[in-house]
Structure formats: structure tokens, C-alpha cells
Amino acid sequence: MTLLGCQIFSTIAQEGSFARAADRLHLTPSAISHAVAGMENECGFPLFTRTKTGVTMTAAAESLLPAIRRVLASNESLDQSIAQINGLHKGVLRLGVFNSACVVWQPQLVPAFTADYPGIDVQIYQGSYADIASWLKSGTVELGFLSDSCAQDLDFTPLYTDPLVCIAPLNFPTRRPGRVMAEELRGRPFVSQRSDTDADIQNYLKHNDLNVHISCYVIDDESMVEMVACGQGVAIMPQLLLTRQGAASSVQVLALEPPSGRSIGLACLDRNSLSPAAREFGRRIRLFSKEL
Secondary structure, eight states, rough: HHHHHHHHHHHHHHHHHHHHHHHHHOOHHHHHHHHHHHHHHHTTTTOOOOSSSEEEOOOOOOOOHHHHHHHHHHHHHHHHHHHHHHHHHSSSEEEOOOOHHHHHHHHHHHHHHHHHTTTEEEEEEEEEHHHHHHHHHTTTSEEEEEEEGGTTTTTTEEEEEEEEEEEEEETOOOOOOOEEGGGGTSEEEEEEEEETTTTHHHHHHHHOOOOOEEEESSSSSSHHHHHHTTTSBBBESSSSSGSSTTTTTTTTEEESSSEEEEEEEEEEOOOOGOOHHHHHHHHHHHHHHOOO
């Protein structure tokens, strides 16, 4: 019995009618009758009995039905497996990434992924938290790295807690080596990012009543480090970028008191609707984050 024959058999059993089965399968009633005749000839016994309201299965057909359903279930599983394989061997995966995750993490994650799945075109969209949240909601990107402070209305999986630190010129005086109290920063010129670039920094300033004087506005972490190093002011920033070798050689990195941090994670609209490539990339990111 062919796969189409199995589908026709199962559909007639469900609908109790050749005509309704034909409508559901987008076939003509004569095609259904011809297929049933062929199956009955192949099996050597009748499958359906005609009644005034439609058809009913014979006892032999009822005993055959479980095997027919197993064949159809196996075919569905095969179709899903093929789709899964195709999804990991061709297609596009678009990622929204904020600056420090782009600079520090993506060089470790993306090349390894594309080496294993060369048919997947991984496209990186770098932007602010607000940009990434907007791109996710519009469908521009499928996955996005975000702080939990900006992941409202999104499906968010925490990955890593990133402390906030103060960076200061090498000659900046502190009361205690390696640490700075929030109150020591009042009145100091600040290097800052736009409010939509790193909401966690802005939240720390507001929470600790630091109405700072902004001497320099930047849009990325590397510029912030360079401006602080040349004496434009101090800054509060996530520690992630400073984990790169040599990234903090020109500034002091000071622990904040009171301490604070951000929860970095992976965001999407619905994790159950992700493409196979996005699911696999997300799985690798979760494994990667456990080693940080």
C-alpha cells in the first residue's frame, strides 16, 4: 500500500465518507473510489461497507487501521527530520547584539557555528538595547542579546551576570585601592553613553542620585575607555568589554560601592517558534555561558 493509499484509508476512516475524504485531500470522488478499489485488490479483502449516510470500516479494515496510523506517524517524523536537517544546512540567522557582546562573545561563537553549518548565513545587527528590542518585535532579527532591564514583552533566557564597574584615569584618587564609593563620583566630569545605549548605567546613576556632569557623550564601550584614559572624566560601564586582554591597560578599573550589575540574556519573540538554526545557536550560547 502506498503512502497516498494510507492517507486515503485514514481520512475515510475519520470522515466516514468518500466525498468528505475527497474534499479534505483535494481529490475527486472517483479518484478516492479508484484508490480504495486498488487497496482492496492488493489486500484481498473489502475495507469499507457503503451505508445510507456514508461508509463504515469492515472488521478487517479496523484491524489494519493501527498499522496505517503508524506508517503515517513515521512519515510525519521523517518529514520533520528532513526539515530539521535543511534548517541547519541552509538559511539565514539574524542576531541582534549590543556592543560589548559583539566585541567579546561573537568572535568566539559565530566562527565555530558557521564552520559546523556553512550553509547558514549568520548576519549580525549591532545596536543599542532599544534597537535590539525593536528589531526582535519587527522580525528584523530572530535572536537578540539583551539586558533583562530592556526585555519586557520578550521571551528572555538569562545567561550571565555582568558587574558594573567604574573606570577612571590612572591618576584618579580613591579612598580605598581598587574601590570607589558612589558618593566619590559626585561632581566629577563623566563620560557617558546615550540613555538608550545602556539603560543599566543610567539606572545606577539615578538610583544613587548621581546627577553627574556629562563632559563627553559616546555610543560604544571602546570610545568610553579611550575618553576616560585621556582625562575627559570617569565612567560607569559593564565589565564584559574589559575582560579582553589589554582592554583596561590605560585606565583604573574600580569596584563600585554599592555594587550593581546587569543580567545579560538571549531574547526572542517565542522560543517555541525559533528556526532550527536559531535553536542550535541558542543551545550553544547556553553552553558557552556556563563556562564564563
